Amino acid sequence: MRVSQRTEYGVRAMIALARDFDEVISIKELAERESMPETFLEQIMSDLRKAGLLKSVRGPNGGFRLKDAPSEITIGRVIATLEGSLSPARCGSDCSKQDGCSTRSVLDRIERAITETLDGIYLKDLVGDLAHE
Amino acid sequence: MRVSQRTEYGVRAMIALARDFDEVISIKELAERESMPETFLEQIMSDLRKAGLLKSVRGPNGGFRLKDAPSEITIGRVIATLEGSLSPARCGSDCSKQDGCSTRSVLDRIERAITETLDGIYLKDLVGDLAHE
DNA sequence: TTATACCTGACTAAAATAGTAAGAATAGGG
DNA sequence: CCCTATTCTTACTATTTTAGTCAGGTATAA
Ligand code: FES
Ligand code: FES
Numbered sequence: 001m002r003v004s005q006r007t008e009y010g011v012r013a014m015i016a017l018a019r020d021f022d023e024v025i026s027i028k029e030l031a032e033r034e035s036m037p038e039t040f041l042e043q044i045m046s047d048l049r050k051a052g053l054l055k056s057v058r059g060p061n062g063g064f065r066l067k068d069a070p071s072e073i074t075i076g077r078v079i080a081t082l083e084g085s086l087s088p089a090r091c092g093s094d095c096s097k098q099d100g101c102s103t104r105s106v107l108d109r110i111e112r113a114i115t116e117t118l119d120g121i122y123l124k125d126l127v128g129d130l131a132h133e
Numbered sequence: 134m135r136v137s138q139r140t141e142y143g144v145r146a147m148i149a150l151a152r153d154f155d156e157v158i159s160i161k162e163l164a165e166r167e168s169m170p171e172t173f174l175e176q177i178m179s180d181l182r183k184a185g186l187l188k189s190v191r192g193p194n195g196g197f198r199l200k201d202a203p204s205e206i207t208i209g210r211v212i213a214t215l216e217g218s219l220s221p222a223r224c225g226s227d228c229s230k231q232d233g234c235s236t237r238s239v240l241d242r243i244e245r246a247i248t249e250t251l252d253g254i255y256l257k258d259l260v261g262d263l264a265h266e
Numbered sequence: 267t268t269a270t271a272c273c274t275g276a277c278t279a280a281a282a283t284a285g286t287a288a289g290a291a292t293a294g295g296g
Numbered sequence: 297c298c299c300t301a302t303t304c305t306t307a308c309t310a311t312t313t314t315a316g317t318c319a320g321g322t323a324t325a326a
Contacts, residue, residue, distance in 0.1 A: 001134055003221045005315065008236050015235050026271065040316055046273065059324030060270040075239055088136045102148050102262035103141050106208055106254060113246040121239060129235035138284065159302065173285055179304065192293030193301040 007082040009036045010044045014053070014078050018070035018123035026063035044082070051081040070127060076118030086118065087111040140215040142169045143177045147186070147211050151203035151256035159196035177215070184214040203260060209251030219251065220244040 012034050017025060027045060031038040045064055048054045053073065054064045066073065080086050089107040091097075098104055145167050150158060160178060164171040178197055181187045186206065187197045199206065213219045222240040224230075231237055 001136055001216055001221055002223055003134055003240065008223060011236055037316065056272060058272050062271050083134050088134055090135055090141060100263040102259045103144055105262060107136065109250050110247055113250040114243055117242050117246040126235045129238060130233045170285065189303060191303045195302045
């Protein structure tokens with residue numbers, strides 16, 4: 001049930017952008033600051049942009065910035081985007097056997113707990129923290 | 134952040150044993166009932182036994198039974214055993230950078246939420262549910 | 267027009283997962 | 297005492313996922 005490295009990078013990138021959310025920061029700069037692999041980060045940023053969490057600026061002096069204010073983006077939204085979903089279940093919400101499935105009822109309760117927790121944490125709540133490799 | 138197949142099998146096995154917790158049930162029987170791969174289940178049961186969740190009986194008519202009553206075993210204990218821990222963090226609790234680490238503070242909050250949720254669910258609460266492949 | 271940076275998709279190496287297989291140890295029944 | 301059913305232990309293998317790399321294309325400021 002561990003979170004992927006990819007997700008961790010993404011979260012750290014979002015927090016870094018939240019730190020000075022008025023500036024446009026390039027992938028190169030970001031990767032250096034947070035010591036993350038540049039081309040890998042590129043993919044991750046692309047997904048976050050497609051999900052509507054980031055705005056990108058192309059060309060020289062281009063880069064990324066948050067689409068919304070750090071006080072409006074929850075970490076739940078970030079992780080759900082990167083991880084695909086917050087549910088630990090192996091089968092989708094369309095699984096035909098859902099009804100009365102014991103494993104599912106447990107897994108769904110986990111999802112609810114995670115969602116409630118993470119929807120209460122905003123990027124602005126984390127900008128003061130350090131970012132560690 | 135998905136739970137492994139292995140963990141799912143283990144949970145289902147525990148619930149099945151909770152259904153008639155006064156009987157000794159063999160791996161073969163269990164694997165058949167729940168349609169799980171027999172030799173894979175064998176490993177899982179072994180771990181659960183080593184963790185003190187099961188008692189085993191060797192020889193003919195042997196098998197497994199719960200060590201404690203279904204009203205005393207939480208699903209949190211089961212999953213923590215199978216999964217190693219309930220924490221989604223990538224680095225252990227001994228990580229030197231823990232202090233003020235942004236990712237960590239988020240991940241620790243997730244762990245707390247999961248733990249609280251799962252420590253409130255006992256095997257006896259799930260015996261009524263069906264088990265699905 | 268050129269350098270900078272995002273964008274895209276295909277590719278690869280390593281690690282984790284999901285099993286299989288083989289045999290040793292133990293215990294009950296004839 | 298032997299046969300058989302079962303757990304126990306370890307080693308191996310195939311598949312999938314993860315974590316990245318690489319090569320090239322596209323937009324844009326200067
Ligand atoms: S197997 Fe899909 S919900 Fe239980
Ligand atoms: S890197 Fe281990 S706690 Fe942040």
